[in-house]
Amino acid sequence: MVWKIVLLVVMTWVIVGAFILPAPQQAIGEASRIFYFHVPQAWVAVVAFLVSMVASVRFLRNGNRLEDDRARVAAGLGLLFSLLATVSGSIFAKVTWQSYWNWDPRETSILILLLIYGAYFALRTAVTEPERQARLAAVYAIFAFVTVPFLMFVIPRVLPSLHPSDSIVDESGSFAMSLETSVVFFPSLAAFTGVFIWMYRLGRRVTTAERLRIEE
Amino acid sequence: MPKNSIGLTAKSWAVLRKDIQVEFRSRYALNAILLFGVTTLTVVSFSVGQKNLSGELYAALFWIIIFFSAMSGLAHVFVREEDAKTATVLRLTADTTAVYWGKLGFNFLLLSLLEAVITPLFLMMTDAILHHFFLLLIILFLGAVGLAGATTLIAAIISKASVKGALFAVLSFPILLPLLIGVINGTTKALTATGGVTQASSELQLLTSYAVVMITASLLLFEFVWEE
Numbered sequence: 001m002v003w004k005i006v007l008l009v010v011m012t013w014v015i016v017g018a019f020i021l022p023a024p025q026q027a028i029g030e031a032s033r034i035f036y037f038h039v040p041q042a043w044v045a046v047v048a049f050l051v052s053m054v055a056s057v058r059f060l061r062n063g064n065r066l067e068d069d070r071a072r073v074a075a076g077l078g079l080l081f082s083l084l085a086t087v088s089g090s091i092f093a094k095v096t097w098q099s100y101w102n103w104d105p106r107e108t109s110i111l112i113l114l115l116i117y118g119a120y121f122a123l124r125t126a127v128t129e130p131e132r133q134a135r136l137a138a139v140y141a142i143f144a145f146v147t148v149p150f151l152m153f154v155i156p157r158v159l160p161s162l163h164p165s166d167s168i169v170d171e172s173g174s175f176a177m178s179l180e181t182s183v184v185f186f187p188s189l190a191a192f193t194g195v196f197i198w199m200y201r202l203g204r205r206v207t208t209a210e211r212l213r214i215e216e
Numbered sequence: 217m218p219k220n221s222i223g224l225t226a227k228s229w230a231v232l233r234k235d236i237q238v239e240f241r242s243r244y245a246l247n248a249i250l251l252f253g254v255t256t257l258t259v260v261s262f263s264v265g266q267k268n269l270s271g272e273l274y275a276a277l278f279w280i281i282i283f284f285s286a287m288s289g290l291a292h293v294f295v296r297e298e299d300a301k302t303a304t305v306l307r308l309t310a311d312t313t314a315v316y317w318g319k320l321g322f323n324f325l326l327l328s329l330l331e332a333v334i335t336p337l338f339l340m341m342t343d344a345i346l347h348h349f350f351l352l353l354i355i356l357f358l359g360a361v362g363l364a365g366a367t368t369l370i371a372a373i374i375s376k377a378s379v380k381g382a383l384f385a386v387l388s389f390p391i392l393l394p395l396l397i398g399v400i401n402g403t404t405k406a407l408t409a410t411g412g413v414t415q416a417s418s419e420l421q422l423l424t425s426y427a428v429v430m431i432t433a434s435l436l437l438f439e440f441v442w443e444e
Contacts, residue, residue, distance in 0.1 A: 060437075
């Protein structure tokens with residue numbers, strides 16, 4: 001219970017701080033405030049993918065349907081957050097680069113993530129037998145996760161990036177975030193992760209309850 | 217884990233040979249994939265006509281043809297087993313790993329055949345100029361290995377689902393994207409004068425590692441799809 005109150009306080013600070021402190025990238029201007037919300041959304045989308053993959057591996061190892069519920073809920077939240085990250089990023093792209101879509105490496109990666117989540121649920125709806133559905137979905141989630149290193153390391157090398165790369169690390173790779181930005185960004189990262197955990201726990205309980213009701 | 221004295225290679229070869237024989241009885245996958253390829257190629261050639269496009273565009277068009285043709289026929293290797301209700305017999309008589317290698321080999325042959333037909337036709341019917349024949353050959357080979365390696369497992373998944381057609385492309389596309397980027401960039405370098413094998417080393421590395429990783433992952437995951 002306590003952590004939910006802490007989450008409320010931190011999230012309130014993030015929302016207020018994101019608007020009252022100086023914009024994180026002076027060169028880009030006010031639009032760069034979206035950084036405080038957009039990056040944590042993308043972060044949660046990736047974390048959800050990881051959670052879903054780990055739960056899928058565990059499901060294939062022990063066949064416990066609870067793990068499948070976990071994988072499914074994490075994938076659902078991943079779909080939601082990758083949509084949010086895509087939309088918020090697209091708005092930012094329109095403001096700064098005059099186009100909603102540029103095939104920037106990170107735009108490409110998040111789009112692929114979105115497609116993978118979409119395909120994952122398309123597969124789930126196409127298989128009616130629950131046990132088989134769980135197993136095939138788990139195999140697909142792991143198989144799709146294997147391609148992530150290629151996307152992370154290969155695409156940025158082939159496609160030129162427009163992303164403001166110096167907001168977290170500078171060109172030499174060292175940490176380069178101003179103190180004013182850090183006091184909002186890191187709480188935001190924590191708060192979004194907290195929201196994810198909360199939604200995940202609720203969703204997992206609902207999914208398990210629904211599954212048990214159908215099985216009865 | 218060989219159950220008897222016959223090695224894995226011989227068993228995989230037996231599965232592959234069986235699939236080739238079954239295929240030549242109906243020629244369904246072969247016809248579907250080749251006709252789809254030729255049709256798409258005609259559409260592309262008809263619409264770009266005698267316009268002189270850059271190598272980049274030709275490479276992209278070429279791989280779009282190959283990708284969608286592959287999507288029309290590669291799932292058949294497992295769907296056929298489910299439709300003909302022969303999957304159970306195969307499951308009882310053959311090693312899981314041998315089944316995977318056999319089906320992978322079949323899909324690889326199918327893709328090689330598709331490429332062998334489409335590539336010369338593509339070069340004839342468009343104004344694309346081939347500058348580096350050897351590089352294109354390597355890219356085509358690695359592309360076929362990668363495509364077959366990534367889609368054979370997806371084909372096995374699809375064969376267990378109730379909707380098969382559209383789902384195959386939907387499930388395959390996000391997984392194939394790194395491969396498509398690699399083959400398109402590699403082919404661009406084969407179609408431009410400044411390219412060449414030495415210029416395309418990063419693409420060749422990407423395609424090789426992609427094929428190895430996807431086939432390894434498929435080998436680990438295949439038993440969960442195949443055995444019930």
